[in-house]
Every structure is written in structure tokens, then in C-alpha cells.
Amino acid sequence: MSFKSQFLFSKAQRNGIFLLLILIVIFQCIYFFIDFSSKDVQVNKEDLSRFVREVDSLKEIELEKRKTKTFPFNPNYITDYKGAVLGMSNEEIDRLLEFRKQKKWINSAKQFQEVTRISDSLLKVISPYFKFPERLANTYSKTNFDTFINNKSKPFSQKLDLNTVTARQLQRINGVGKVLSDRIIKFRNKSGGFIADVQLQDVYGLTPKVIDNITSYFTVKTPKIIKKINLNSATVDYLVTIPHIDYDLAYEIIEQRKLREGYKSVEELKKVKDFPINKIKIIELYLHLEKEN
Structure with a gap:
């Protein structure tokens, strides 16, 4: 085997060597001409501090929104849940409920404390929200x-x-x-x-x-004056002007009127399909009966 044969390469090998040389040159250029050193980030402390303050302010606003707000209320109507939210113990709530069962009313913060026996500190927190009805007026003795x-x-x-x-x-x-x-x-x-x-x-x-x-x-001493509708001649358009009567019910009322050959009393409306029986006293305020001609 001759020494010269060691340096003979096929065409594919020569192409591979050429490509390798190109890659070496490229990487060398990248290494020498591109700066990979990291630069220190310059932070504007004043801007950062302002941003932190804004974030903290937004957090405080959101937390304030999420807080349970207490609105003025009549302490006579405190429930178990309401009392617990206010910080009252079960015993204190029970004393209040027992007092109310006797048909008695609390009329002051002092009386509320006497009945429930809550602490002075709790009374100081919740009493500003007490709202008692203004039962007395100049026109009443x-x-x-x-x-x-x-x-x-x-x-x-x-x-x-x-x-x-x-x-x-x-x-x-x-x-x-x-x-x-x-x-x-x-x-x-x-x-x-x-x-x-x-x-x-x-x-x-x-x-x-x-x-x-x-x-x-x-x-009602001065009732509103209305023109009553004749149940035995009223059309659908007239019936639907009466509270609690819609178009479906109006059609049913007229159908029943035809079958009965006229209503003899408003009470007969209770037999109409889907008639709101519990509202008949209101509905009859707008009706009267006359024999249909």
C-alpha cells in the first residue's frame, strides 16, 4: 500500500471535507465578531418604586371591594346568620330571639346590650349601624x-x-x-x-x-275611580287590561262565558283553566256583571 493512496478521497468525501471547513470558518467568525457577554440591566429605581406603589394601591382597592360591608339595619330583625357575621355568640343571638318571641321590641343600643349581654367593645363596633324606626311624629300622641x-x-x-x-x-x-x-x-x-x-x-x-x-x-278612603268592565261582554283586548289577566287567560274566560251562556257571578271565574284564584279579589275590582244582550 503506497503512502500516496492515503490522501486519495472519493468525490463524496471531498464534498464532506469542504462543508466541514465552511462550517468551521462560519463558527470562527461568529465567535470573533459577535459579543456574547451579558450586559448589566439598568433599573430606574424611581420608576420601579412608582410601579410598586401603583400595584399596592390597586391591591388595597380590590381588597376593600371584597370586604363584607355593613349597612344600617334594625337590630330587632337580626337572624342567626346576621348575628354570626356581626361577631355575636350563639348565646347572645338566642337571648335576642327569645326576647323577640315575647313580642317585645328593642328601641336603643343600650337596651340591645341589656338583652343580649354583648361586650362593650362589640357594641361600640356594631351600634353605629343600628337603625330604629321613627315611631314618633308630631302628628301622633x-x-x-x-x-x-x-x-x-x-x-x-x-x-x-x-x-x-x-x-x-x-x-x-x-x-x-x-x-x-x-x-x-x-x-x-x-x-x-x-x-x-x-x-x-x-x-x-x-x-x-x-x-x-x-x-x-x-x-283606602279615597279610592281611585275606574270604569269597570262588563264580564259578560268584554272582549279579549279589554280583559287583558286587568291585572293578572293575560291573553291566554282572556281567551279561556271568553270560552267559558260561551259555554255558560254568560257568567252569573265573578266567583265562577275560579272554574276557568289557569285562573289565579288567589288574585280574584283584585281582579273583581275591575269587573261588574250585566246580562249580555
């Missing part, structure tokens, strides 16, 4: 005040007109706060006045007990 407390119904002549009563006067009634009194006034204004006491049933949030309390002192 002490006797009237006691009557409101005891829920003894007044005779008709002594009752105030439900169509002229104010929200503040309504708030003297047990169970009626600012929210419910405002709803009653808004309902009255929207409908143009009450026709009868029974319409209080349509005020959202009024329970039968609260309605009884209200009608013990207030009643």
Missing part, C-alpha cells in the same frame, strides 16, 4: 305610639288614607322599613292610586302579616 307597638287595629274613622299616607308614616308599622314603604308608594303612584286595600297583595315583599299590620292603621 303617646297613645297612638303605644297602639302602633301593640298592633291594635283602629276603627275606620281613625285610620289614615292609604292613598295619601307618606313613606315615613308607613315605616311606623311593625315589619315595614324604608324599602317596603318605598315600594308601596311607588306602586300607588304607578297605578294612579289604590282602589282597595287588597291591592297591597301586589306589592312585592309584603307578607300577609305585614299587610294586616298596615291595614290596622291605614285604609
Whole structure:
């Protein structure tokens, strides 16, 4: 084997060697001409401090939003859950509930502490949120005040007109706060006045007990004047103007009227399919009966 044969390469080998040389040259150029050294990052401490303060401020705002907010409330209506949120113990809550079962009312922060026996520190925290109904007014004597407390119904002549009563006067009634009194006034204004006491049933949030309390002192003395609709001749378009009657029910009422050859009493409406029986006293305020010609 000759020494010269050691340096003889095939065409593929020569191409490979040439490519290798090119790569070596390229990497050498990269090494010499490109600076890979890391540079220190310059931080503007003033800008960074301002950014941190902004982030902290946003965090505080978000945390404030998430806090449970306490709004003014009547302590007579504290529930187990409400009492626990306020920081009262189970025993303190039970004392309050037992006091209320006796139909007694708390009228001051001092009386609240006497009944529940909460600590001075807790009373100091929660008492600023106590809101007691303004039961006394210049137009009412002490006797009237006691009557409101005891829920003894007044005779008709002594009752105030439900169509002229104010929200503040309504708030003297047990169970009626600012929210419910405002709803009653808004309902009255929207409908143009009450026709009868029974319409209080349509005020959202009024329970039968609260309605009884209200009608013990207030009643409709100047009812809204309306033109009643003849049940035995009314068309669908007239019937749907009555509260609680929609088009489907109006068609059913007319179908039953045809089958019965006219209604003999409003009570017969209870036999109509899907008729809201619990609202019949309200619906009949808008109806009268005449023999259809």
C-alpha cells in the first residue's frame, strides 16, 4: 500500500471535507465578531418604586371591594346568620330571639346590650349601624305610639288614607322599613292610586302579616275611580287590561262565558283553566256583571 493512496478521497468525501471547513470558518467568525457577554440591566429605581406603589394601591382597592360591608339595619330583625357575621355568640343571638318571641321590641343600643349581654367593645363596633324606626311624629300622641307597638287595629274613622299616607308614616308599622314603604308608594303612584286595600297583595315583599299590620292603621278612603268592565261582554283586548289577566287567560274566560251562556257571578271565574284564584279579589275590582244582550 503506497503512502500516496492515503490522501486519495472519493468525490463524496471531498464534498464532506469542504462543508466541514465552511462550517468551521462560519463558527470562527461568529465567535470573533459577535459579543456574547451579558450586559448589566439598568433599573430606574424611581420608576420601579412608582410601579410598586401603583400595584399596592390597586391591591388595597380590590381588597376593600371584597370586604363584607355593613349597612344600617334594625337590630330587632337580626337572624342567626346576621348575628354570626356581626361577631355575636350563639348565646347572645338566642337571648335576642327569645326576647323577640315575647313580642317585645328593642328601641336603643343600650337596651340591645341589656338583652343580649354583648361586650362593650362589640357594641361600640356594631351600634353605629343600628337603625330604629321613627315611631314618633308630631302628628301622633303617646297613645297612638303605644297602639302602633301593640298592633291594635283602629276603627275606620281613625285610620289614615292609604292613598295619601307618606313613606315615613308607613315605616311606623311593625315589619315595614324604608324599602317596603318605598315600594308601596311607588306602586300607588304607578297605578294612579289604590282602589282597595287588597291591592297591597301586589306589592312585592309584603307578607300577609305585614299587610294586616298596615291595614290596622291605614285604609283606602279615597279610592281611585275606574270604569269597570262588563264580564259578560268584554272582549279579549279589554280583559287583558286587568291585572293578572293575560291573553291566554282572556281567551279561556271568553270560552267559558260561551259555554255558560254568560257568567252569573265573578266567583265562577275560579272554574276557568289557569285562573289565579288567589288574585280574584283584585281582579273583581275591575269587573261588574250585566246580562249580555
